[in-house]
Amino acid sequence: MRDPGGAFLPAADVGDGRNPRVVALGGGHGLHASLSALRRVTENLTAVVTVADDGGSSGRLRRELGVLPPGDLRMALAALCGDDEWGHTWSEVVQHRFRSEGELHGHAVGNLLIVALWELLGDSVAGLDWVGRLLGAHGRVLPMSSIPLDIMAEVAGVDPDRPDEITTVRGQVACAGTRGQVRSVSLIPPDPPASPQAVKAVAEADWVVFGPGSWFTSVLPHLKVPELAAGLIATPARRVVVLNLSPQRGETEGFAAHTYLEVLVEHAPRLTIDAVLADAASVDDVAALERAADKLGARLVLARVAVDDGSPRHDPARLAAAFADVFRGETGVSR
Template sequence: MSGNTQARDDSGRADPDRRAADAAEDGLPPRVVALGGGHGLHASLSALRRVTTDLTGVVTVADDGGSSGRLRRELGVLPPGDLRMALAALCGDDEWGHTWSEVIQHRFRSEGELHGHAVGNLLIVALWELLGDSVAGLDWVGQLLGAHGRVLPMSSVPLDIAAEVQGVDPARPHDITTVRGQVACASTRGRVRSISLIPQNPPAFPQALKAVREADWVVFGPGSWFTSVLPHLLVPELAEALVATPARRIVTLNLSPQRGETDGFQPETYLEVLAAHAPDLRVDVVLADRGVVEDTTRLIEAAKALGGRLVLADVGAPDGSPRHDHELLAAAFDDIIRG
């Protein structure tokens, strides 16, 4: 069977198991799409580029802080910061990759207007202005870096996140307040209950939709759950593609709660929140670090409720810090994808 022919089961629906097997027989690398933003997506892309050569990162575009927020407000562009971090994650381990990763991540330190701006943010925005095409600009940066994969925005317009937060005022712990902006949502003193996007029905990038529809595997997380992972499921066209794709889906859980955004979360809470925001989404694998799961039974049940199975692996940094080790995470992904 040709690698371009989509395998189907007896009901006529796309069959991800058969399609993946066909791809393996044809000697093709697995087509993987990872969704998220910031440090979480950086971790998953850094790992996945060690597993496949057909890799796409689909990135949130709601950042309103720091260098990205300033460029967004001044020039009306998509916030480039999370896109820059995703491109840096795709740089190789050779001297060229290391050097360019450091260059685009470098931030100016001064007393003037350049203070805090990342070189990569300025480079990306410059190419956007010259080419008039967001995707083409990112592809050019990727070529310069020798990126092992492609980076795409999830939407063609800048977005704002609005969160319904309980207990912003400690004196009124049961009151619900609407908090607007990614930075405000991520640093809120209350507990985030749900999020929405402004505008409510933003357009998805066609290239991102195509990547999801043609993927063999789709990876959610790790990362800021409400401000980096869930927003993809609130872009209607992208959410539809993520539900309908014949790809198998992996959810990678965080190593620890994020102060403000997910205070008090247990591992299964991430899955419960995911189900509440995307009730039609089915998951095949939930990947969690063996060292942070105290109640395996509850997490297994939460994974089953989404249609998936739990995989426990050692993916945290050996020094005990709450960050994923790229090599260990790559080994876990490889076992799942090729297993």
């Protein structure tokens, strides 16, 4: 197994030299974290990415050109770049944002590159594949749907004086930045077409990874695309949920570790999970988390996966080692 500057774990560390087919679901920084770790564990890696972003450079391109929002797709591609000079350089290039007083201000280079290939090729998946080849990406990036989507959330307590009042909020940026607490999400349109390649990848996977990431705007939307949701339930692949290290203001403020799983059940009651991976130091009530995992049919794996500086960020090497343990079926707890 290749190891350019530590890009992959030795084959023996993955278990019997096995190279599992892994599909990771999500978007934004959370998916970037899981992909940065997973590319060290397997060479058969596919990211299935949310396409509901309506802010920043992605939102501007989406509104002006009618394309899928490219930002989360770009971040996933950057995460799949290797640790050698080529990978570092291209990761920095696609993530680079212009700073100016003009129209280019805030646009990411990778967003413009992706959209240019979409216009030239007329195919969103083919365009992403071409960018992946240019970057030397260790895996493939696919949109979860073939059309741009909007997220609609039911939010409690938008008005602090009416904490029990439910308000409907539309748009990923608005949902992520709400002053209230998100209760549930849905998509507009309500029955969007899934990316056929994403459905195929899920059906052929050995493992499907949910999270970490913005729970309501990056992780759960995959379960609201009917064909993709059906595939996630029917796949023979095993499923692992990676929990966030800390709550996110608005979306998951006040969440305990077990709350993420309870919300997952509410949005996909037929979904079963094989493993729940959490940072040992981030779980206050292990017993409650074990009970929530058990309801999903999952074993709980606690590991040290956070960086040492106290910030809520996953360490790629530690998370990679934890994924390797999960894929081998190990359940040891390290604190």
